[in-house]
Amino acid sequence: MNGATGKIVRPGVLIALTALAVSGCASPFKTAAIDPTSPVAEATRVAAGQKGRRPTFAEIPAVPTDVRGPARIKAVIEGEQRAAAKLRRDAAPETFKLKDTEAYAAQARASAKAPDFAAPTEADRAETEAFAAAARGRASAPSSQPK
Template sequence: MEGDVRIFWRMTRPALLAGAALVVTGCTAIVELEPGVNAPVDATSPAAKAVVEAVQNPGPWPTFADIPEIPADVRESAAWRADIAAQQAEGASTVAAAGPDSWSLNATDAFARRAKDEAAAIAVHAPTAAEIAESEAYARALRKRATPPSSPR
């Protein structure tokens, strides 16, 4: 059993060291990969002097002490939880008050049969050739009787 642990550490130690080396290398490469670090500054820009100065003297890094205190008017998580529970309860009571869903796609065959029966009772049909000819003759007669409006003077 002891031999297995030794073999494990013998195989794992180089992998851990290689991982640590990659992490350190990645941290140093961040500065080189940061966008805009080596970007040229337009000398004609009114802010060129301030940009060059900010790049040369970046200022202090922020610390955890720089994080501002939580404002006094921010609700606590318990208040948020209570409001969410109240809203969900209100939603549940609204659903209960609305009653069961009255719209569904059940019994579609019966609905289609009833709609066809109602349409058949009205006796709506496509016009026949005789009905179309009669309508066109009536429209021609009306056009013949129509007189154009008098011209304005």
């Protein structure tokens, strides 16, 4: 007889916990307090008081037919994995060797222009001063008006 008590108590506890959970879920749907200082307080109050139309089961859209099935998804994933494996094989370090690098380096050195490290001349200094004077002439103080 004691074994039958558990069969009765378990569904009762399950029903009680379900009722408690449902009552806890219902509380967020109560109308919340509206901040009277909000610029949209009146519109919010009006919207909260209106009852909306509830959808019917007939309005549930049909099941889409253009969705890939599990077999198609699996095939696409396997294709992507094959392509990734081929790319790893094709780009592996042992698939190519650098050769004739000295000729390339010599050509790059020949075409590169060495920087001029000469000290600036009087003409260079005059050109710099002229540029700075022109920049100072174009400059204006920022506005003192707040934005």
